[in-house]
Amino acid sequence: MRLKQQSNIYYMHTTLRYSNFLKFAALTLLTFACHLSFGQSKYNPSDLFPALPILPAGNEYRAATGEPGPAYWQNQSDYVIDVSLDDKNNLVTGTVTVTYTNNSPKALSALWMQLEQNVYKKDSKGVLAGLFLYKNPEEKITDGGFDITDIKLNDNNGAKIDYQVYDTRMQLHLPQTLKSGQKISFSIHYSYRFPVNYKNADFQVNRTDLLQTKDGNIYAVAQWYPRMCVLDDVEGWNTLPYLGNGEFYLDFGNFNVNITLPSSYIVEASGDLLNPEEVLTPEQLKRWKLAKDSSEPVFIRSAKEVKDAGSRPAKPTCTWKFKMDNTRDFAWTASKSFIWEALSFPVSDEKRIMACSLYPAESLKPNSWARSSEYVKFTLQYFSKKWLTYPFNKAVNVASNLDGMEYPGMVFCAAKDTGNMYWAVVNHELGHTWFPMVVGSNERKYAWMDEGFNLFMDNMATKEFNKGEFIGYKEIDIPVTALFADTLKPIITRPDAIPGNQVYTIEYQKVAYLLALLRNQVLGAGRFDRAFSQYIRNWAYKHPTPFDFFRSINNSTGEDLTWFWKSMFIENFKLDQKITRVENSAKNKTRIAIENMEKAVMPLVVEITYASGQKELRTFPVEIWEYTHSYTFTANKAEPVTKVIIDPEQVYPDVDRTNNVYQAN
Structure with missing residues (x-):
C-alpha cells in the first residue's frame, strides 16, 4: 500500500502544470515540516x-x-508452635513443628528455611550491607537472631535432620526423598533473642522490637520462628538473603500457636484466641464476649485498670492459645502496659469480625489511639466492599516501637503517631491484608506489588473517610x-x-x-x-x-x-510532549503538530483557544504514537487560534511543561 501511494504522488507531480506543482510542493513541504523534529526526539515507537x-x-x-494455569501448584507449610517468653532476658524458647506438603511435580532431597532475624547477628549480610548499623562496631554486643538446638523428624525413630545455616537461610538435608504429593513433619528446637541493643545499635530497618513504656515493655514479635522458603515454578527455591528492604515471601498454611509467659501480660496475636477463659479474669471474659457482638468499643482492660494487679489472673503463668488457617504468617504482642479495647462489625452481608486495639496509657490521645477502633472499622469495611471481603475473623492494631508493619490479622503502628500520620499508618498497614496477606506476591523481589498497590488503595480510602477529613x-x-x-x-x-x-x-x-x-x-x-x-x-x-x-x-x-x-x-522512561508547530490561518483551519521528545508516551489532550474566545478540547488515544514520534491534526474551526495547551489539567507526567503552551503574538 505504501509503495502504491508513493507512485500515485509521483504521477500527480509529473502531470500537474508547473504553477500548480509549485503550490502542491509547498503544501507537501509544510506538512512534512509539521511531522519532523530534525533528530531531536528520543522516542522509538518499536520500543x-x-x-x-x-x-x-x-x-x-x-x-x-494472567490467571493461574490448569497445572498451577504451590506447596503448603503448616505450623504448630509452642514457646515461652523469658522477659528477663528477652528470649523466646520453644519448638516449631512443621508439616510440609510437596505439591510440586519434583521430588525434593533438601528443604530451605528462612531465619530472617539472623540479620541481627553482628557479622550478618544485612549489617555488612549497611542496612542494619551498629553505632560502635568495635564494641562487643549480644547477637540477636536464632539459635537452633536440633531438628528431628516426627516419625517412630525421631531421626535427626542434618542442616546448615547460611546467614538468614537454613538448608535441611532429608534422610529420604520427599516425593510429589507427600508430606513430611519435623520439629525444630530453638531460641530467639530480641534485638534490644538500644545504646549500641541504630537499626534503620526494624520489624521486631521492644517499646519501653512507663508500665512495661511492649513486645512486637515477628519473624520469630524458622519459616519455610517458597518453592515455586518461577525461581525454584526462593532463597534470597534477608537484608532489610526486601520483605517476605511465604507459603500459605495453618497455624496453631501456644505462648507461655507471666500472667501479668496481656497477649494478642494474628489468630483466634482459643482459651479466653484460661487467660482472662472473669470480668475480662465477660467484656471479651460482649465485644464480640458490640458495634461500640468495649474496654476489656481500661486505662485505670492497667496498674491493678487484679486485672490479671492470680497464677504464675498463662498459656495463650491461638489458631489461624490459610494464612502466610503469624505475629503476636505482649505487654503489662496494654489498654485493650475491642468491638465487632460486619465486613459483608455474611461475615462479622472482631477488632482489637492495644496501646499504653501514653498513647490514649484524642487525635491518636483513641480513634483506633474508628479507623480500623472504616478501613476494613471500605476495602472489603471495594475489593474483596476481609478474610480473617479478627483484626488487631498494636501500639509499638515500629513505624508500621503488617502481618495477617495484626498490624504494628507507632505508639507516638498522631493526626494525619496516625490515620495514614493504620489505614496503610491494614490495607496490606489484601497485598500481600491475601495476594501473596514475592516481596523480597517485588516490594512494589504490595507497597505501591496498597498506597494506591489507601489514597482512595482517604478521600472517602469521614467526608474527606484528611483531604x-x-x-x-x-x-x-x-x-x-x-x-x-x-x-x-x-x-x-x-x-x-x-x-x-x-x-x-x-x-x-x-x-x-x-x-x-x-x-x-x-x-x-x-x-x-x-x-x-x-x-x-x-x-x-x-x-x-x-x-x-x-x-x-x-x-x-x-x-x-x-x-x-x-524502564524509567520519561514523558515530554511538545508543541512543534502551529500553522495559523485566517481563512483555513489551523494545523497543529505535537511531538514526543522523550521515550515514553501517553494519550494526548490538547486545549485550543480561538480568537473569538471559544475553547475546544481534543483528545487522542495513545495509538497515535504507534509508528511515529510526531502527530499533526487540524482544528475544527476555520478561525485563527490564539492559544494551544497540551494537557491543560496536567494529569499526565510531562517532565517539561515549558514546551506545552503556544501563545499567538
Whole structure:
C-alpha cells in the first residue's frame, strides 16, 4: 500500500502544470515540516509497540490470560508452635513443628528455611550491607537472631535432620526423598533473642522490637520462628538473603500457636484466641464476649485498670492459645502496659469480625489511639466492599516501637503517631491484608506489588473517610516530575538494589501514582476497578509475578498496555510532549503538530483557544504514537487560534511543561 501511494504522488507531480506543482510542493513541504523534529526526539515507537510480546509466554502453570494455569501448584507449610517468653532476658524458647506438603511435580532431597532475624547477628549480610548499623562496631554486643538446638523428624525413630545455616537461610538435608504429593513433619528446637541493643545499635530497618513504656515493655514479635522458603515454578527455591528492604515471601498454611509467659501480660496475636477463659479474669471474659457482638468499643482492660494487679489472673503463668488457617504468617504482642479495647462489625452481608486495639496509657490521645477502633472499622469495611471481603475473623492494631508493619490479622503502628500520620499508618498497614496477606506476591523481589498497590488503595480510602477529613494532605510529597528523575531505578528493580532514599519514592509513591493514572485517565475507573478486583480474586492465596499482573490487567480490560508497563514499570522512561508547530490561518483551519521528545508516551489532550474566545478540547488515544514520534491534526474551526495547551489539567507526567503552551503574538 505504501509503495502504491508513493507512485500515485509521483504521477500527480509529473502531470500537474508547473504553477500548480509549485503550490502542491509547498503544501507537501509544510506538512512534512509539521511531522519532523530534525533528530531531536528520543522516542522509538518499536520500543513500546513491539510486534513480539515483551512478557513471557503463558504456560500450564501461569496462563497467558494472567490467571493461574490448569497445572498451577504451590506447596503448603503448616505450623504448630509452642514457646515461652523469658522477659528477663528477652528470649523466646520453644519448638516449631512443621508439616510440609510437596505439591510440586519434583521430588525434593533438601528443604530451605528462612531465619530472617539472623540479620541481627553482628557479622550478618544485612549489617555488612549497611542496612542494619551498629553505632560502635568495635564494641562487643549480644547477637540477636536464632539459635537452633536440633531438628528431628516426627516419625517412630525421631531421626535427626542434618542442616546448615547460611546467614538468614537454613538448608535441611532429608534422610529420604520427599516425593510429589507427600508430606513430611519435623520439629525444630530453638531460641530467639530480641534485638534490644538500644545504646549500641541504630537499626534503620526494624520489624521486631521492644517499646519501653512507663508500665512495661511492649513486645512486637515477628519473624520469630524458622519459616519455610517458597518453592515455586518461577525461581525454584526462593532463597534470597534477608537484608532489610526486601520483605517476605511465604507459603500459605495453618497455624496453631501456644505462648507461655507471666500472667501479668496481656497477649494478642494474628489468630483466634482459643482459651479466653484460661487467660482472662472473669470480668475480662465477660467484656471479651460482649465485644464480640458490640458495634461500640468495649474496654476489656481500661486505662485505670492497667496498674491493678487484679486485672490479671492470680497464677504464675498463662498459656495463650491461638489458631489461624490459610494464612502466610503469624505475629503476636505482649505487654503489662496494654489498654485493650475491642468491638465487632460486619465486613459483608455474611461475615462479622472482631477488632482489637492495644496501646499504653501514653498513647490514649484524642487525635491518636483513641480513634483506633474508628479507623480500623472504616478501613476494613471500605476495602472489603471495594475489593474483596476481609478474610480473617479478627483484626488487631498494636501500639509499638515500629513505624508500621503488617502481618495477617495484626498490624504494628507507632505508639507516638498522631493526626494525619496516625490515620495514614493504620489505614496503610491494614490495607496490606489484601497485598500481600491475601495476594501473596514475592516481596523480597517485588516490594512494589504490595507497597505501591496498597498506597494506591489507601489514597482512595482517604478521600472517602469521614467526608474527606484528611483531604488536603498530599498523596505524593514530591513534584510528579521527581518520580521520573534520571537517577531513579526502574520500579521492577529488586528492593535491596534500590538506594534507601529512593525506596519510598519508587516502591510506594510512583506505583500509586501510576495506578491512579491508569485508572483515572487511561482506562476509566469502572474498567480499571473491575480488572483490579479480578486480579485479586484470581491470585488470592497464590503467588503472582509482575508478568501475571500485567497480563491480568491486559486481558481483563481488553487492552494491550505493553507501552505502559514497559515505559513506566520495566524502564524509567520519561514523558515530554511538545508543541512543534502551529500553522495559523485566517481563512483555513489551523494545523497543529505535537511531538514526543522523550521515550515514553501517553494519550494526548490538547486545549485550543480561538480568537473569538471559544475553547475546544481534543483528545487522542495513545495509538497515535504507534509508528511515529510526531502527530499533526487540524482544528475544527476555520478561525485563527490564539492559544494551544497540551494537557491543560496536567494529569499526565510531562517532565517539561515549558514546551506545552503556544501563545499567538
